[in-house]
Amino acid sequence: MSSRVSATKSKKTMPQEIELKFIVNPDALDALRNTLHTLEGEHSDPRQLLNIYYETADNTLRRHDMGLRIRGVDGRYEMTMKIAGRITGGLHQRPEYNVDLSAPELDLALLPADVWPEDIVPAVLQTELKPLFSTDFTREKWVVTHRGSRVELALDLGEVKAGELSEPLCELELELLEGETAAVLELAQQLVAQPGLRQGSLSKAARGYHLAQGNVAREIQPLGVLHVMPKATVEQGLEGALEMALAHWQYHEELWLRGSKAAKGSVVNAVGLVRHALALFGGIVPRKASAHLRELLMAYEALLAQKGKAEDLAFSPESSQAKLALTEWLVNRRWQTFVDEKGSVKLAGSFKRFADTHLSRHAAELRNTFQRPLGDSYGDQLPRLARETDSIRLLAGVYDDAVTLPWLENWQGLRHAITTRQQVEIEHYRNEAISQAPFWLHSGK
Secondary structure (H helix, E strand, C coil), X not given: CCCEECCCCCCCCCCEEEEEEEEECHHHHXXXXXXXXXXXXXXXXXXXXXXXXXXXXXXXXXXXCCEEEEEEECCEEEEEEECCCEEECCEEEEEEEEEEECCCCCCHHHCCHHHCCCCCCHHHHHHHCEEEEEEEEEEEEEEEEECCEEEEEEEEEEEEEECCEEEEEEEEEXXXXXXXXXXXXXXXXXXXXXXXXXXXXXXXXHHHHHHHCCCCCCCCCCCCCCCCCCCCEHHHHHHHHHHHHHHHHHHHHHXXXXXXXXXXXXXXXXXXXXXXHHHHCCCCCCHHHHXXXXXXXXXXXXXXXXXXXXXXXXXXXHHHHHHHHHHHHHHCCHHHHHCCHHXXXXXXXXXXXXXXXXXXXXXXXXXXXXXXXXHHHHHHHHHHHHHHHHHHHCCHHHCCHHXXXXXXXXXXXXXXXXXXXXXXXXXXXXHHHHCCCCCCCCCCC
């Protein structure tokens, strides 16, 4: 939740900004406006906003996951500092501090001292900061009350610009002004029932930084392994697995919409990874806890199987509803109400121990399935191969990549060979994969 204070007043604790961001298909703008006008609340006509973002030559703020801007509107100015937080899907939860200014000039002394990391001296930083990029857009607002909470819906139309490079902005932000985060998510669920919205994790600032760095083409990223903090719990492993899948989904959806046809395959794999993660932890979290989420995922997978345009599929209600449901399931930890006391103890247990046990099980399933040549039946085993290798990806990160990635690459090679029907390659990778020694403990060997 964001807050504004006077330039002479500071607080010891920084307010929390909670926003949910959607990219809007320009073709759906009229329909979206009509829907927003049906909501009971206060409407504000469009106003022009100019935001200038600042950075040092060596990206000091970016390296600390901080963002600094000055916003100007109707002759009034405001300096905003955003600090590292958490982004789940398109839901941004991060500390934010706002200070009113009398002129569009930085004055870092107005921010409280506890904003800054120990290695940053504000007075020195101010001499090094320069304008890096800007966002110039109109903002039309609706402030509504939903279930006792006040939510601001802001429709932004304009562009982000860095030097000669620019990118259009067409997005809707839902910001919690007062109340519970659940209100933002519930209101969003109403909006995504119609096509034209796409939950976006890239902020205006993130897009501005990318332009400022030359707008280098984003590349397809291979699906790696899940890495968790040392001594992570099983519940933290569950959260990390789903967040990894969601991030992979959103990143490649962006590439797909920008013209990379190959990125669609990564979107398909990411959606599958969500289901496989739910199955992996299914021995603790009952299936009924994720029944609705899995239904939405399967509906979108069915849509993806069709040969539609990227724009139609990514902005479809099926896509938005599935992604939003996953975000809500994560943010509100929906599984907790379905887990009994014994399950709660297991969720609080060691993820490392959980990983060791399940690595053995999933590897055994792979070896048993592919122990012998399958002739013309390899294609029938692709779903099983995807499920088991995805499960291992979500467990293997408790070990070093140097041993886990080569082990996984052989199974991935087999998957690719089966998909492309390369019989000689199939047998090569099958033999290599089943003969690999375990890299985990308690393997039974």
